[in-house]
Amino acid sequence: MTEKGQILNRIRQALKTNAPHPGHHAPAQVKNPGGSHHTPSPGEPRNWLPKVGESVEEHRTLFARNAAELKADFHWLDSLEDARKLLNDMASREVWQKVATHAGECTSPLCSTLPCKVLTLSPGYDRNELESCNAGISECDFLVAQTGTVALTNQSAGGRALSVLPPHHIVLARKHQLLPDLPAAFAGLRKKYGDNFPSMISLITGPSRTGDIERILVLGAHGPKKLTILAF
Amino acid sequence: MSFASEFMDRARVVASNLRHRQIIRTALGNYEMARDRRKATYQDWQGARQLAAETKWEAINHLDHYLLDFSNRLEARGTKVHWASNASQARDIILSIVQQKQARSVIKSKAMTAEEIHLNEALEKAGLKVVESDLGELIVQLRRETPYHIVFPSMHLTREEISALFEKELGSAPTLDPEELTMIARRVLRGKYLTADIGITGGNFAVAETGMVSITENEGNARLTAALPKTMITLLGIEKIIPRLDDLALFLPMLATMGAGQALTGYNTLYGGPRQPGELDGPEEWHVVLLDNHRTELLADGEQRDALHCIRCGACLNVCPIFRNVGGHTYGTTYSGPIGSVITPHLRGLQDWKHLSGASSLCGACTETCPVKIDLHHHLLQNRRNAAQERPDNLEEAAFGVFGWFTRRPAAWKTVRSILQKIQPLTRRFQKKPWHPAKPWTQTRDLPVLPSESFRDWWKNRPKTSKHD
Incomplete structure (x- = not known):
């Protein structure tokens, strides 16, 4: 028999004994509830997780508060033109030589007017060149108010490396991409991709961080030191 | 040297290291504040x-x-x-x-x-x-x-x-x-x-x-x-x-x-x-x-199967008074703290690692904090029971047998008590000696002095007062 068969066999043998149901610790008396086991509905964690409010305004405020706590830079802007102005200001303030991005409906128009070199990633790109960029500019799938999270995939955000290799990650989002909570984000991903998920989905909550030295927070452990989120 | 005596040796060194204690206390104190602040944002943590x-x-x-x-x-x-x-x-x-x-x-x-x-x-x-x-x-x-x-x-x-x-x-x-x-x-x-x-x-x-x-x-x-x-x-x-x-x-x-x-x-x-x-x-x-x-062996133990629910958050280590005193390296295992003490005997052998189940005050802080409700401190007790059933400790059983015999015979008990009381100034002198049979206990503690009057005698001889005093 294959190793797989043997392991599955051992599991099936082991499961012939019943285990007490969670919350009961008198072993022998409690039997498995068997088929009557309760399967949670996708929204069920909502009953227990932190409250997020109903309106978009509440979600925006919550996202902004979470972003501030995470030391991420969050801007809620009126138009794409405002985003352009902000990006161009940032480019001169941080003296960008070169930034990396991917082709997209927000990235393409905004990056074309940047006052620096722009590397648009395509298959077979030079990772050393990406590493030398001052910033990575990407789109995303959703913003999650509950936790101040950016949800993106390698399909929406220019592959696996763009959002972690350069020292500054800039996320471009449309306002309608702001969702209340994690259950909504997973529902949104299902709706968007159906059965054909991209090979990477990443929930990014703040810039890269570590507390491994005396539990003191340091930003930019391996990934970006700065995370900027522009919603317009 | 056995794993148990290595554990004891390391624990003795680390537990008295004030610098180590200070580092862990600061780190985990900060952790506790952040954790509690976060837990408070949930609508219902227990429901979650x-x-x-x-x-x-x-x-x-x-x-x-x-x-x-x-x-x-x-x-x-x-x-x-x-x-x-x-x-x-x-x-x-x-x-x-x-x-x-x-x-x-x-x-x-x-x-x-x-x-x-x-x-x-x-x-x-x-x-x-x-x-x-x-x-x-x-x-x-x-x-x-x-x-x-x-x-x-x-x-x-x-x-x-x-x-x-x-x-x-x-x-x-x-x-x-x-x-x-x-x-x-x-x-x-x-x-x-x-x-x-x-x-x-x-x-x-x-x-x-x-x-x-x-x-x-x-x-x-x-x-x-x-x-x-x-x-x-x-x-x-x-x-x-x-x-x-x-x-x-x-x-x-x-x-x-x-x-x-x-x-x-x-x-x-x-x-x-x-x-x-x-x-x-x-x-x-x-x-x-x-x-x-060995995970399928743990799976076969219905009583402790929930130890496989573990999401490795480390919360039980952080609240464990034993972990906080002896530190992570003392365990000599991949997984330390309460969850490590529960699963290591399953992963590496019960008799070699049963001492970890004794490294617990059974305070239940681990069980209370576990986000997936693993019944940790009861599993430590079950490991103790299983270890004793598998390989009974004859000396311990004999000692309890003798103790049991005396407790069932008041006259014999009284005699032994009065003898012990008379010779205790002598035995107390030897309690710190390296050859003392109860050394692990007496090394860091003084045996309490037996009072001259037993409770039963005191009860019998106490001044009679009215009910409402």
Whole structure:
């Protein structure tokens, strides 16, 4: 028999004994509830997780508060033109030589007017060149108010490396991409991709961080030191 | 020397080390504040715990079904799934992939299962250069130590020690600024990500429904490990299964809350395959190694099966008075603290590791804090019972037999008591002697003095007063 068969066999043998149901610790008396086991509905964690409010305004405020706590830079802007102005200001303030991005409906128009070199990633790109960029500019799938999270995939955000290799990650989002909570984000991903998920989905909550030295927070452990989120 | 006496020796040294105590107290004090502040934002933390426990119960009690779903879906998208019954098989699988790729360097993100199977030693013996990319793991790797804690591997070290270590091992200039120290590691590791042939990761959750591995981290090192090398290998214990993608909406925040008091950990990333057609980058090959290594034996123990619900948040270590006093390295195990004391006897043998079940005050703080409601402190008692049933301690049984005989005979009891009371000035003189039979107890405590009058005598002779006094 294959190793797989043997392991599955051992599991099936082991499961012939019943285990007490969670919350009961008198072993022998409690039997498995068997088929009557309760399967949670996708929204069920909502009953227990932190409250997020109903309106978009509440979600925006919550996202902004979470972003501030995470030391991420969050801007809620009126138009794409405002985003352009902000990006161009940032480019001169941080003296960008070169930034990396991917082709997209927000990235393409905004990056074309940047006052620096722009590397648009395509298959077979030079990772050393990406590493030398001052910033990575990407789109995303959703913003999650509950936790101040950016949800993106390698399909929406220019592959696996763009959002972690350069020292500054800039996320471009449309306002309608702001969702209340994690259950909504997973529902949104299902709706968007159906059965054909991209090979990477990443929930990014703040810039890269570590507390491994005396539990003191340091930003930019391996990934970006700065995370900027522009919603317009 | 037995594992038990090694444990005792190390515990004695660490518990009286005031500096160690100070470091741990500061670190865990801060953790507790952050955790409690975060827990308070939940509408109902107990409700969340119950749902998490039920979800893991469902996964573990239908493990064969969910594991098959998981592996079929991974394979459908081009991932190679391997099954390993034990540590040596897992090492061999990984070594053969590495050799087939003619790899020279490996970049690794944090994986306790890799510690469990001693993967780094095996890879290094085969001539590979292995670099740990998590900052805490890198620090303990450079010190040639095992992780001190499953979530905070370098919690026991000060910035002075880390600076000296980096100076010696990486040739950096001394600094006491945690940020500068972090940047030294960042610079060193950048080059490694770009040149490593193989990336090895662990995983926090295996989603059966969609065939995905979820990896939780703060630093971005696992993201880079899964993005840049041509070949990616992920080592997972078979108990990591959760049924549905949506279950993560509960588990990810709970893991972050109990692990480090965060709303959500910096990066929670789901991988469903190697680079797919049309994708920009990512590994060409992805190998997922599913590890049993005695987990099915724990599964067969219905009473303690819920120990497989563990999501490795480390919360039970953080609240454990024993862990806080003796520290992580004293255990001499991959998994320390209450969860380690429960599962190590199953993973490595009950008789060799039963002493860990005694390293508990049975206060129940672990059970109370566990986000998936593992009945930890009762499992410690069950391990004690199982160990005694399997190999009875004849001397102890005889001692209790004698004690029982006397307690059933009041006259004999009274005689013995009065003799003991008379000779106690003599016996008390020897209680600190190294040959004293009750030495483990008397070394750090004084035997209480037997009062001249027993309770029964006092009761009989007490002045009679009225009921209402």
